Amino acid sequence: MTTASDTIPHPARAELELAAVLHALSDAHRLRIVAGLAAGIDPRTCGSFTLPVTKSTCTHHFKVLREAGVIRQRQEGTARLNTLRREDLDARFPGLLDSILASAAAA
Amino acid sequence: MTTASDTIPHPARAELELAAVLHALSDAHRLRIVAGLAAGIDPRTCGSFTLPVTKSTCTHHFKVLREAGVIRQRQEGTARLNTLRREDLDARFPGLLDSILASAAAA
Helix, strand or coil, rough: CHHHHHHHHCCHHHHCCCCHHHHHHHHHHHHHHHHHHHHHHCCCCCCCCCCCHHHHHHHHHHHHHHHHHHEEEEEECCCCEEEECCCHHHHCCHHHHHHHHHHHHHH | CCCCCHCCCCHHCCCCCCCHHHHHHCCHHHHHHHHHHHHHHHHHEHHCCCCCCHHHHHHHHHHHHHHHEEEEEEECCEEEEEEHHHHHHHHHHHHHHHHHHHHHEEE
C-alpha cells in the first residue's frame, strides 16, 4: 500500500553528495534545526523549533535538509515528523557531522 | 606603505563564521580548489587549476573562498597567489576541514 508518507522523496545513502550536504548546512537556521534534532532522540515537527522565520520559510529549510539527505521526513496525519539521518551521514562522511555540530555549539 | 596586496580584504580568524565557511565549500569546483591547495605547500594561482569553468567563474570561486576566510590571497605583480588558511580553520572549527577533505577525496 502506498501512503502519503511514501511519496516524500529521499536520496538513498549512496546518493548523498558532499557539496549538497554542505550547502544544506550553510545556513544558520538550518544549523540550529540540525543541532536540535541531534540533541534529541524523538522526531520533531517544524513548529517545535522556535526560529525567527515564517512557517513557509521553516518548511523550506526542512525541504532543503531532506533533499540533501540530512534529515528524513515522514507524514503522520497532519504532522510532518523530522529525524536526523545520522547513520547515513556518518557512513558517507565520517566525522563531518560531529565536527559541524561541535563548531555550531561553540559559536 | 600601503600596497595593492594590502587592499585585498580578509576576515580575521575570530570573524570566521561556520555557515559562511560551509557555503564556500558547498560547491564541487570550490571543493576541488581547496583540496588542491591542501595537497601542496606552495601558493597557487587561479590559472593553475584546470577547472571546466571560465576564468571569470574561477575568479568568482576564489573570491567566495577568500571572503569566507577559507583561503588567503595576495597579489604579486600580475599574479594573485592563493593559500589555504588551514591554521585559522583548524583553530576555529576543529576537525571540520579534515573531515571535508577526506569526504571529498573519497567521493
